[in-house]
Amino acid sequence: MGDVIRLEKLSKTYGARRGLVDLDLTVTEGEVFGYLGPNGAGKSTTIRLLLDLIRPTGGRAWLFGREPREHAVDLHRRIGYLAGDFVVDPRQRVGECLTFLASLRGGVANARIEELAARLDLDLSARIKALSKGNRQKVGLVQAFMHQPDLLILDEPTSGLDPLVQQTFLDLVREARAAGQTVFMSSHIMTEVEAVADRIGIVRDGRLVALDTVARLRDHAAHRFAITFAGPIDHAALAALPGISDLTTDGPVARFALATGPDALIQVLARHRVTSLTASAPDLEELFFTYYQPTQAAAQETTHA
Numbered sequence: 001m002g003d004v005i006r007l008e009k010l011s012k013t014y015g016a017r018r019g020l021v022d023l024d025l026t027v028t029e030g031e032v033f034g035y036l037g038p039n040g041a042g043k044s045t046t047i048r049l050l051l052d053l054i055r056p057t058g059g060r061a062w063l064f065g066r067e068p069r070e071h072a073v074d075l076h077r078r079i080g081y082l083a084g085d086f087v088v089d090p091r092q093r094v095g096e097c098l099t100f101l102a103s104l105r106g107g108v109a110n111a112r113i114e115e116l117a118a119r120l121d122l123d124l125s126a127r128i129k130a131l132s133k134g135n136r137q138k139v140g141l142v143q144a145f146m147h148q149p150d151l152l153i154l155d156e157p158t159s160g161l162d163p164l165v166q167q168t169f170l171d172l173v174r175e176a177r178a179a180g181q182t183v184f185m186s187s188h189i190m191t192e193v194e195a196v197a198d199r200i201g202i203v204r205d206g207r208l209v210a211l212d213t214v215a216r217l218r219d220h221a222a223h224r225f226a227i228t229f230a231g232p233i234d235h236a237a238l239a240a241l242p243g244i245s246d247l248t249t250d251g252p253v254a255r256f257a258l259a260t261g262p263d264a265l266i267q268v269l270a271r272h273r274v275t276s277l278t279a280s281a282p283d284l285e286e287l288f289f290t291y292y293q294p295t296q297a298a299a300q301e302t303t304h305a
């Protein structure tokens with residue numbers, strides 16, 4: 001399968017401000033790629049660079065093997081894009097607006113627009129200015145999906161959507177993948193990305209800090225343990241375990257997170273009487289939050305700003 005997106009050392013600075021630093025990334029045909037990161041991490045910058053809405057200060061990007069800068073018009077035909085700040089003429093009715101956007105695409109069957117609107121519970125006769133934020137977002141989703149593009153680039157697609165519509169959106173993504181379309185979606189929310197993405201990239205302070213399949217990321221996420229000891233807790237031995245964090249004790253119970261395999265823990269426990277042990281499944285959300293902590297460099301940057 002071909003590479004739909006290929007980025008090499010892609011960088012963007014805004015004056016002295018860091019937007020994106022040396023991003024290397026490949027997304028292959030038919031893949032759903034989840035792009036996660038906190039506010040200001042560089043997600044929208046990446047997406048705007050992909051679409052040639054802004055130009056890089058370093059590195060290169062290819063979509064379908066072609067550079068966005070040279071082939072923007074051709075490439076945009078193959079892409080469905082939902083901007084993070086999707087705006088359309090507020091005076092239009094939803095149906096008119098979508099028919100107009102469809103005509104710019106060279107035409108999309110009305111039945112397709114009606115089907116998507118019905119699934120998302122979007123009223124085609126409503127005026128855009130009268131819509132809530134969530135309903136406006138649905139207009140953005142319909143226009144991104146309606147022409148069944150080879151590549152969907154979605155910036156925070158579920159922003160403002162209620163949980164039921166979020167599920168419909170995830171179904172649309174699964175159907176797109178089943179039809180061989182490629183999806184690149186940014187999000188703040190690990191659970192929604194985890195539900196559909198084949199791979200996840202986490203960006204922080206303009207740098208890619210994690211890139212892997214959901215299954216492998218989960219393998220590396222910390223397990224939480226709660227262990228009740230019959231005798232005194234050997235705090236020093238627990239604290240010395242590699243990969244341990246958040247160690248607290250409450251009477252006979254020790255609680256902690258362990259980011260490595262259980263072997264060293266079992267050796268410590270074998271020297272004591274344990275009356276109960278619970279271990280929770282690795283929590284990706286927790287892993288995600290460890291990546292959300294600002295780096296020291298970013299903290300200093302904020303202090304000096």
Ligand SMILES: Nc1ncnc2c1ncn2[C@@H]1O[C@H](COP(=O)(O)OP(=O)(O)OP(=O)(O)O)[C@@H](O)[C@H]1O
Nearest residue numbers: 014017018019037038039040041042043044045046
């Ligand atoms: N036009 C701009 N001028 C100056 N700085 C910018 C501009 N656009 C983005 N930045 C800066 O670049 C960094 C990355 O911003 P970006 O919008 O890509 O983040 P994001 O991950 O999409 O965040 P959010 O989740 O809040 O949308 C931030 O520090 C931001 O302040």
